[in-house]
Amino acid sequence: MQQDTQNYPALRGKRSFSERQRSPKGTIIVRELVQKSRGRTYRYWTISGLKKEGKRWIPKYTNESEARRDAEHYKKERRNFGVTATELPIGVRAETAACLEKLRPFGKTITEAVSFYVTHLQTEFKLEVSRTLEACLQDFVAEKVRLAERGDLRAISIQTTRSRAKRLAESLGSMPIQGIGSKHLSEFLANLPFSQVTKIHYRAFLSEFMAYALEREWIEGNPLSSWGKTKRRKNLIREVQILSVPEVQKLLEVAKKDEKADIFVPYLALGLFLGLRPTEARLLNWSDIDLEHGSIEIKGSTSKVKSTRHIQINPTALAWLRAYKPSDAKTIVPLNDYEYRVSWDRIKNLAGWKVWEPNKAIEGNQTELKDWPEDCLRHCYASYWLPIHNDRPKLAEHMGTSTSVIQVYYRKSLPANTASAYWDILP
Numbered sequence: 001m002q003q004d005t006q007n008y009p010a011l012r013g014k015r016s017f018s019e020r021q022r023s024p025k026g027t028i029i030v031r032e033l034v035q036k037s038r039g040r041t042y043r044y045w046t047i048s049g050l051k052k053e054g055k056r057w058i059p060k061y062t063n064e065s066e067a068r069r070d071a072e073h074y075k076k077e078r079r080n081f082g083v084t085a086t087e088l089p090i091g092v093r094a095e096t097a098a099c100l101e102k103l104r105p106f107g108k109t110i111t112e113a114v115s116f117y118v119t120h121l122q123t124e125f126k127l128e129v130s131r132t133l134e135a136c137l138q139d140f141v142a143e144k145v146r147l148a149e150r151g152d153l154r155a156i157s158i159q160t161t162r163s164r165a166k167r168l169a170e171s172l173g174s175m176p177i178q179g180i181g182s183k184h185l186s187e188f189l190a191n192l193p194f195s196q197v198t199k200i201h202y203r204a205f206l207s208e209f210m211a212y213a214l215e216r217e218w219i220e221g222n223p224l225s226s227w228g229k230t231k232r233r234k235n236l237i238r239e240v241q242i243l244s245v246p247e248v249q250k251l252l253e254v255a256k257k258d259e260k261a262d263i264f265v266p267y268l269a270l271g272l273f274l275g276l277r278p279t280e281a282r283l284l285n286w287s288d289i290d291l292e293h294g295s296i297e298i299k300g301s302t303s304k305v306k307s308t309r310h311i312q313i314n315p316t317a318l319a320w321l322r323a324y325k326p327s328d329a330k331t332i333v334p335l336n337d338y339e340y341r342v343s344w345d346r347i348k349n350l351a352g353w354k355v356w357e358p359n360k361a362i363e364g365n366q367t368e369l370k371d372w373p374e375d376c377l378r379h380c381y382a383s384y385w386l387p388i389h390n391d392r393p394k395l396a397e398h399m400g401t402s403t404s405v406i407q408v409y410y411r412k413s414l415p416a417n418t419a420s421a422y423w424d425i426l427p
Helices: 064-085 090-106 110-129 133-150 155-172 180-190 194-213 245-257 261-274 278-283 316-322 335-352 376-389 392-399 403-409 416-423
Strands: 015-017 029-037 040-048 050-052 055-057 295-298 310-314
Touching: 029 064, 040 064, 064 316, 090 110, 133 155, 133 194, 155 180, 155 278, 180 194, 245 261, 245 335, 245 416, 261 278, 261 316, 261 335, 261 376, 310 392, 316 335, 376 392, 376 403, 376 416, 392 403
Parallel strands: none
Antiparallel strands: 015 029, 029 040, 050 055, 295 310
């Protein structure tokens, strides 16, 4: 295509252009050059507007038709592939060819390969600048605290949020939140040493936290969006499990000997003999208990149902509360979540029950111990109260729930003599 011009004399002196018009920079155009040297006239043609190996390149021709033919070829290349592609150095073109060979067995193009790798690099960059999950959880908890201080959130919600945030941070806290996927959260839930109902509550916590993170643009998409809504299966409503009278006696004896007896004996009495929920008992103040007149006020701010109720204290519960009321305590359980969990696990373990986490075991082989029945303190109260009083609406009022719930969970009646033995358990 390009003609050999080595025999042409050196281009000295004046050169005349048959095409005098000034073309825009980078435009491919054929020029005719005429040069006189030593009495002879030389005529040749060049193509301007080309680059080779990143430098300006001007091919020369002795034949005008060949010059115009090649110019059209270069113009066509530029129209099809762009300026950058047509001016790629030879080394880059060779590298491109090698890459194509590597991609050939997979049936992929260079464009597809580059798109995939660019996406990978973008993800890596996002992970480098992403906040850690632990830092995001701290902000989430701080926001919950602000809502509580404003009166828009109950105190019990703060304790629950802190407890769940701490467990999540212990598992995935060091990871960048941008790198947290559905798989990570699924494994976290699956490895929780809790019942199915508690795991459903943790799932709700995860959903709320991830929605919070998405709102603040810490993540680009919610990894839980593909999970769908939680469906409570009918088999989750099962027969309640309670402790036998000897098991209750042993549990109370262990609590009486514990270093925190002034905390956990009243806590157990409120659950076993008055049917308070664990969180209601933990957040109850001694000032809400009137031992002189035998009544308790459960404030709506500490109750699951968010409504205040008043309970008459029966003689058994009154005896235990009077015997173990401390002189200076404000709340029944003045412990943080971790201290409460460790102390409560210690008492259950010494009474012959498994603890959720084996590293907190105090004695014995965990496989030889019994599983702790879920919410059994409250179930004991209802199960042993009904045979004596046989009044489901009254029981529902005491427990802060509905009569329909009482009918679903407490259908089985215990023998009256067994129930009497339960209420005869005294300090």
